[in-house]
Amino acid sequence: MVELKTPEEIEQMRVTGEFVGQTLAELRAKAAVGVNLLELERIVRDRIRERGAQSCYWDYSPSFGRGPFRNTVCLSVNDAVLHGLPFDYALRDGDVLTMDLAVSIDGWVADAATTVIVGTPDPEDQRLVRATEEALAAAIEAAQPGNRIGDISAAISAVARSHGYPVNTEFGGHGLGRTMHEDPHVANHGRAGRGFPLKPGLTIAIEPWFAKTTDRIITDPDGWTIRSADGSRTAHSEHTIAITPDGPQVLTTAS
Numbered sequence: 001m002v003e004l005k006t007p008e009e010i011e012q013m014r015v016t017g018e019f020v021g022q023t024l025a026e027l028r029a030k031a032a033v034g035v036n037l038l039e040l041e042r043i044v045r046d047r048i049r050e051r052g053a054q055s056c057y058w059d060y061s062p063s064f065g066r067g068p069f070r071n072t073v074c075l076s077v078n079d080a081v082l083h084g085l086p087f088d089y090a091l092r093d094g095d096v097l098t099m100d101l102a103v104s105i106d107g108w109v110a111d112a113a114t115t116v117i118v119g120t121p122d123p124e125d126q127r128l129v130r131a132t133e134e135a136l137a138a139a140i141e142a143a144q145p146g147n148r149i150g151d152i153s154a155a156i157s158a159v160a161r162s163h164g165y166p167v168n169t170e171f172g173g174h175g176l177g178r179t180m181h182e183d184p185h186v187a188n189h190g191r192a193g194r195g196f197p198l199k200p201g202l203t204i205a206i207e208p209w210f211a212k213t214t215d216r217i218i219t220d221p222d223g224w225t226i227r228s229a230d231g232s233r234t235a236h237s238e239h240t241i242a243i244t245p246d247g248p249q250v251l252t253t254a255s
Contacts, residue, residue: 002175002183004201009108010242010251013177013203016053017110017240017251020101023047024114025254027073027099033119034090037075040099041086044073048103056102056109056180066223074100074113081209081217081234082171082226093119096129098209098236102180109176111205112252113238125233127163128212132237135159135188135208140241143206143248147198153190156208160188166215171226173206176240200245207238 005013026047027040048055057074061067065083076084076098077091084098091097100113115129135156142155153172160167173186184196188208211217211228218229228234240252 002196002202003177004199005177005203005242006201009177010201010203010244010249012106012108013110013240013242014251016103016105016108017112018254019051019053019105020103020110020112020240021252021254023103024099024101024112028114028116031091031097031099031116031118033093037077037086037089037091040075041071041073044101048072051105054104056104056111060180069224074098076100076225076234076236078233079211079227079231080225081211081228081236083224085222085224091118094122094125095119096125096233096235098234100236100238107178109178109180110240110252111176111180111238112240113207113236115235115237124212128165128210128233129235131159131163131165132208132210132235136206136237136239139206139208140239140248140250143198143204143241143243145198145200145243145245145247148193149184149186149195149198150190151192151198152206153187153195154192157189159208160210165210165212167210168215168217170217171209173204173238175202175204177203198243200243202243203240203251205238205240207236209234209236
C-alpha cells in the first residue's frame with residue numbers, strides 16, 4: 001500500500017533528510033587512507049545519539065539478510081556495494097567506499113547513499129561513480145508529477161547503457177516515510193510510461209548502483225554484504241525525494 005504524505009509530513013522528513021545528508025558529508029570528509037571502517041561506524045553512532053535519532057539499520061531483520069543487523073551505517077568497499085557490515089579494516093589508497101545511511105527522527109525516515117574514492121583515484125572508478133551520480137540526477141529529473149515509476153527506472157538504465165554498465169534488478173529504490181521500506185519498489189531498469197503514477201505526496205528513495213562488468217551479485221558469509229559476482233568494482237548513489245506539485249524535491253541534502 002502506498003501512503004501519500006502531506007506537505008507538513010514532507011517537511012518533517014526533510015528534517016531527517018538534512019541530518020542524513022550532513023552525516024554522510026562528514027563521513028565523506030573523514031574517509032581517508034588509514035581510517036578504519038569501525039571509526040566511521042563510531043562517528044555515526046555518536047551523531048545519532050547526540051541528535052536523539054534512531055538508526056533504521058540497528059536490529060533490522062529482513063528476509064534477505066542474516067539478522068539482526070547490528071550497525072548504524074552500511075559501509076561497502078570496492079566490489080561490495082550494498083549492506084556492507086562495518087568491520088576492522090583500514091582504508092587503502094584507491095579504495096572505493098560506499099556509505100549508506102537511513103535514520104528516523106520523530107518517527108520520520110530518510111535514506112541516502114554516496115560513494116567516494118579514497119586517496120588516489122583510478123579513472124575507471126571515477127567514471128563508475130560519476131555514472132551512478134548522473135543516473136540519480138536523471139532519475140530525479142524524471143520524477144515529475146504525472147509521470148510513472150517506469151520513467152524513473154528507464155532514466156537510470158539509459159545512463160547505465162550510455163556508459164556500458166549492466167543493471168541488476170534485484171535491489172533498487174523504494175518508498176519510505178514512517179518506515180525505511182514502503183511501497184512502491186523503484187527498480188533501476190524499466191519501461192517509461194509504465195508502473196505506479198507519481199502523485200504529489202509520494203516519497204521515495206532512488207538508488208542507482210552499478211558494477212563495472214556484471215549484473216550478478218553474491219552475498220558474503222556474513223549474510224549481509226552484497227558484492228559483484230565477478231569481483232568488479234561498484235558504486236551507489238541515493239537520495240530521498242518527495243513528489244510535489246512543483247516537481248521533485250530532494251530531502252537528503254546537507255543544509
